[in-house]
Amino acid sequence: MQKLISTLRLLLLAGVLLSGAAAASDFVVIVSARNPVTALRAEQVAAIFLSQTGRFPGGEEATALDLPFGSPLRDDFYYKVAARTPALMKAYWTKMVFTGRAQPPRELPNSAAVRKMVADNPAMIAYIDRSALDASVKAIQVTP
Secondary structure (H helix, E strand, O other): HHHHHHHHHHHHHHHHHHHHHHHHOEEEEEEOOOOOEEEEEHHHHHHHOOOOOOOOOOOEEEEEEEOOOHHHHHHHHHHHHEEEOOOHHHHHHHHHHHHOOOOOOOOOOOOHHHHHHHOOOOEEEEEEEEHHHHHHHHHEEEEO
16 A cells, blocks of 8 residues: 555656646756857856856856746756756755855846846856847857
């Protein structure tokens, strides 16, 4: 009986995860149109967003911006780029802040606000919904 309950819980969890993935939007990683970066590896993007580095590969300053905690786009981004679930991200930032090693990226309310801030500052990097992309920023290629 216990095995049946465990199996049902796993099936329910899988259904919730799959429905959440289907609801997630298509994101693009962006920098200012004035930033020379055109491509980064996923591990480089993750390092910037996890405050493991504050620089682009060429040495220029890199400052990450985030969407709000709980946003499906944010969850999708961290899962695909850093292989971390929302729970793992929360635990990561709790530890980093508690130990004084780093602060999480600044959060902005939506893709339009993020796009505007990135457009105005070549040092910033972020992710937005693909539908919010315009000429003020450029989508960079993120390779595995």
